Amino acid sequence: MPLPGEFSLIARHFRRLAGPGSLDLSDDAAVFDPPPGCQLVAAADAVVAGVHFLPDDPPETIGAKLLRVNLSDLAAMGAAPLGYLLTVALPHGTPDGWIAAFASGLAADGERFGVHALGGDTVSTPGPATFSLTILGTVAPGAALRRGGARPGDRVWVSGTLGDGALGLRVLRNELAPDAAGHLARRYRLPEPRLTLGAALAGVARAAMDVSDGLLQDLGHLCRASGCGAVVEAASVPLSDAARAAIGADPALLSLALTGGDDYELLFAAPSERSEEVLTRAAAAGTAVTPIGVFVEGAAEVVARGADGAPLPAQQGGWTHF
Amino acid sequence: MPLPGEFSLIARHFRRLAGPGSLDLSDDAAVFDPPPGCQLVAAADAVVAGVHFLPDDPPETIGAKLLRVNLSDLAAMGAAPLGYLLTVALPHGTPDGWIAAFASGLAADGERFGVHALGGDTVSTPGPATFSLTILGTVAPGAALRRGGARPGDRVWVSGTLGDGALGLRVLRNELAPDAAGHLARRYRLPEPRLTLGAALAGVARAAMDVSDGLLQDLGHLCRASGCGAVVEAASVPLSDAARAAIGADPALLSLALTGGDDYELLFAAPSERSEEVLTRAAAAGTAVTPIGVFVEGAAEVVARGADGAPLPAQQGGWTHF
16 A cells, blocks of 8 residues: 555655654644743734735745744744644645745744744645644743733834835836845745744833734734724834835835735834833844834824824725735 | 724634634734643644535534544544634635634534634635644643554554445435435534543553544554554444445445545554453443454554455555645
């Protein structure tokens, strides 16, 4: 009785991703000891070819981005990664080399972020390639950064730069001229999960989330969870050199820095009197952070103000699926 | 800024599935305490419309079956469920009532099996509906039932009855006349995870797995992991009344009891001198178990013998995706 192709495929490509507790991906389930004295953190994301990634994206980046997006959820909780489970639905006839490259991207990122596969499933689909990843992590008891803790008067902070992901997608769709260094496309394909920063913010940030659907929409979620509003100074939103150049050439693109998805930066609230501490901790974590506004009393509304202090016209919302 | 449809959809249909630690499915991740003194167990499965379920299957059964298939993996490890994460990729225009029924099936089974959602993701797809579920569970340290512990001389046991799932699929495809009670179709759509039995087998079973891809193929996996062979008496394989009637009418269908998938019964090894104890524990768990053969020295090969003691012709392998 020969081993059917599904098992051979797992052995060829996915077993190399397996870490401690995975039982080599060859039993019914993974078995592992939870790290002592920790709470567990868990999140899951799914991506579909043609919806969340471009069918001609390098396969190395597709699994890696899915892992990074999940790691970003851990970062937003201040958690550290423990392991992941991956389900893969592939069209018949997917080239073996494509699967190998997909797995290579995951393997490289697994090494980089110290996180390995615990299990998963591989199936066929008559539709587009579809992947789902569940990340497990740990956090010190009570230290998780929730969304609901922001208070009026707290500063609104973001890490890194915003808008690169949305601009990068336009570049990859040939709707925008690429920057010479390829920064924008790279940021779309391989966002940087802010794990070190997230862990460093425990005890100083009062609320946090990651920016995946666009700054204004996600800040709205944080406001609703916290029961307050927020005012953002559009001119304070941090931009990369590449984004600044693109917006300089076409000022209408500024709205992408406010509403574009795929940034995976951390958005967080901290008491204004602790701004120095925020900056010190972020510097130690090696990640730039920028204050971009303030939480205010009142309804859970987000206002973006221009350089003249007047509210910008209502921005188009972030990315939505339905 | 209105809430986009994706969040409304989650609130309408999936929030009711959420359990402790899920943070109401409204944060970046779930946060929960691992039960003290336990190891963690984790598994994931994906299903695709038209591949793993029939597009006209009742939506109540689709999510429920996916949950049960994952619970069956826990049962095969002797583990108890802790929670699940679900990702849902739905075609545009999926009727709200379909999603509501899908969620209702999951909700009912969540109550029945005492397991709730910790998190997940909802996305759109241009392809068939695709679902992925990661199950988390717990087991006493060192008690997990692995696949690699069977030894020559051990009995081969199975729970429940085999072949119903594969026969049920034929009924639903109008390739086989339905039984009056609808038993076969029901078993295909809603397999019974043997959680109580799995937990009861700790300490007496030396190896276990669940039968998802067909008895002979899965027993082959168990043999390879254990480094021995197995001989199965085909006449001993337990059949339901409905399966027995179908096979009586068409003896060729017997092969489905040996090679058909979708049974989700437990297949396990126990020392022959402990057969009484196996029967006692299974009776206490409320699940019938049947000895169907013996593990033997030698290569990891599985032989099915007929009533005359002669090997049956090599059976077609189980279900495979690639």
